[in-house]
Amino acid sequence: MTKNIDLSTTVAGVNLESYIINASGPDCTTYEELQTIARSESAAVMMKSCTVEPREGNPEPRYQRLDFGAIQSMGLPNLGYKEYVKFSAQLRQEYGKPVIASLSGMCKEDNLKMVEAFQESPVDMIEVNFSCPNIVGKPQLGYDFEQTDKVLGEICKINSKPIGVKLPPYFDLCHFDMVAEIMLKHKVGFISCINSIGNTLIIDAETEAPIIKPKGGFGGLSGQYIKPVGLSNVRAFLERLKGQVAIFGVGGIVTGTDAFEYLLAGADAVQIGTTFEKEGAASFSRIAQELQAIMQRKGYSSIAEAKGKLREL
Ligand SMILES: Cc1cc2nc3c(=O)[nH]c(=O)nc-3n(C[C@H](O)[C@H](O)[C@H](O)COP(=O)(O)O)c2cc1C
Numbered sequence: 001m002t003k004n005i006d007l008s009t010t011v012a013g014v015n016l017e018s019y020i021i022n023a024s025g026p027d028c029t030t031y032e033e034l035q036t037i038a039r040s041e042s043a044a045v046m047m048k049s050c051t052v053e054p055r056e057g058n059p060e061p062r063y064q065r066l067d068f069g070a071i072q073s074m075g076l077p078n079l080g081y082k083e084y085v086k087f088s089a090q091l092r093q094e095y096g097k098p099v100i101a102s103l104s105g106m107c108k109e110d111n112l113k114m115v116e117a118f119q120e121s122p123v124d125m126i127e128v129n130f131s132c133p134n135i136v137g138k139p140q141l142g143y144d145f146e147q148t149d150k151v152l153g154e155i156c157k158i159n160s161k162p163i164g165v166k167l168p169p170y171f172d173l174c175h176f177d178m179v180a181e182i183m184l185k186h187k188v189g190f191i192s193c194i195n196s197i198g199n200t201l202i203i204d205a206e207t208e209a210p211i212i213k214p215k216g217g218f219g220g221l222s223g224q225y226i227k228p229v230g231l232s233n234v235r236a237f238l239e240r241l242k243g244q245v246a247i248f249g250v251g252g253i254v255t256g257t258d259a260f261e262y263l264l265a266g267a268d269a270v271q272i273g274t275t276f277e278k279e280g281a282a283s284f285s286r287i288a289q290e291l292q293a294i295m296q297r298k299g300y301s302s303i304a305e306a307k308g309k310l311r312e313l
Contacts, residue, residue, distance in 0.1 A: 005292040006302045009043075009269050011246045012162035012189025014098055014124050016043035016269055019259060019291065019303055020284050023192075023250050023273035024049050024102035024127065024166070029078055031087050038095040040281035041288055045091055046271065047084050049104035049129045049166075052113060054080035058134065058214035064202070069223015069252065070274045071202050073134040073214040076104055081114045088123045098124040102166070104132050108151050115155050115163075125189070126161050128152075131168035133198025133220045140198060142168040142179070149182045156186045164190035164248070169197055169229045173236070180240035191241075192248035192271060193233040196220030223274040227252030231265045238266030238308055256290020263291075266308035 007019045021044040027033045029048040037045045057077030064071055078084075081103070088099045101123045105111035111128060118126055130142040130151075141147055142165070152165065165188055170176055183191055200221040202211050210217020230251025237247055249267030253259050254275050262270050275283050300306040 004301055005295045007288055007292065009303045011248065011268050012125060012164065014044075014162055016098065018043035018284075018288055019263070019269050020288050021100075021248075021269060021271050022046050022276050022284070023271035024100075024129065025074070026273050026277035031090070034087055034091055035094075036281050038091055038097055041285040042272075042281070043269070044098040044100055044124070045095070046100045046127070047087065047102055048078045049076055049102040049132065050078045050081040050084045050114065051076055051104055051106060052081060052110045054078065054083075058136075061212050062214055062219075064211045065278065066202065066223065066225075069221060069225045070277065071200060071212060071219040071221055072196070073212055073219035075134050075136075075214060076132060081117060085117055085121045088118075088121045092122040100125045100127055102127045102129055104129040106135070106138065108154065111151060111155060112158060115159050119158070119160060123161065126159065126163045127166050127190075127192055128155060128163065129166040129195070131166050131195035131198075133168070133196065134214065136215060140168050140195075142195075145175075145178050145182065148179070149185070152182065152186045152188070156188070162189040164188055164192055164246075166195055167191055167193040167233070169194040169226070169233055169251075170236070171229075176233075176236040176240055180237055183237075183241060183245050188245055190246040190248060190268070191237060192250055193237060194226065194230045194251045196222040196251075197226050197229060222251070224252045224254060227258060227261075231261060234262060234265040234267050235310065253287065256287050256292070256294050259287055259291045260294045260306070263303065263306050264308070264310040266310070268303075268307065
């Protein structure tokens with residue numbers, strides 16, 4: 001019924017067979033988890049944000065599902081970048097799907113070291129995570145515009161892969177102007193917005209305590225709660241990036257209608273985090289089918305036809 005709706009898209013010159021991929025974080029840390037994504041309808045395999053050294057992450061409980069999303073302070077548990085360089089080669093060979101590395105260095109030198117290492121790998125894109133809110137003692141780089149400019153400049157000098165930046169949510173129009181200018185200056189291929197809304201607090205009135213342990217209960221909020229922020233961030237950057245930088249929309253996508261809203265806002269493709277964690281890999285095909293159905297109902301036959309077409313009221 002909906003087979004004429006073409007969900008293929010292109011991000012930073014990389015062709016994706018569908019509009020939908022997984023977001024870095026949930027269930028993309030081990031090779032087994034990455035294989036599950038590779039076998040699913042996710043159009044690419046996004047890997048867990050890695051650091052130079054393997055990390056255990058923060059103490060448990062560090063992830064809690066909520067009625068409309070989740071709160072977490074994982075603290076970047078991962079196997080260390082060398083494993084992901086290896087995994088990317090195995091995944092590329094075994095499945096032929098685009099593979100995306102996500103890098104989350106603890107300092108500029110770490111980021112440079114990992115960007116360099118992935119140049120030799122077959123990853124199709126690199127996403128540098130400038131927005132992890134859950135590392136004790138580390139600010140989110142994306143909120144320090146001077147450092148963002150500096151670190152990105154150095155990264156881009158040594159990189160020849162399609163590269164993008166995972167951004168934190170912004171809430172001030174001036175900040176969109178400033179960040180967009182930096183992205184254009186360094187000619188990044190894409191941005192991914194948004195990461196979880198950092199340092200939120202959920203309190204259980206019965207236990208009179210927070211529901212996650214790290215950082216006094218402060219953690220990143222994700223899922224349906226954050227969709228309006230994700231949509232505004234995509235829209236604000238679309239208006240400022242002059243079509244020169246692609247955009248992954250991320251945040252609160254549960255249904256095909258949510259994905260369609262990101263499409264209208266201007267996203268070139270979307271990433272799914274919390275919903276994948278809750279529902280598993282079947283969520284990618286379900287959301288794709290729902291997106292096709294809504295596009296068909298509205299008379300759109302391709303992503304390009306609807307992209308950014310938010311109407312004025
Ligand atoms: C358990 C968990 C772990 C995450 N880890 C990462 C990460 O390692 N790197 C990253 O860039 N974002 C990470 N995120 C953020 C997600 O990629 C995504 O930006 C955010 O959750 C919003 O999307 P969602 O509402 O679809 O989950 C994580 C999110 C969750 C829920």
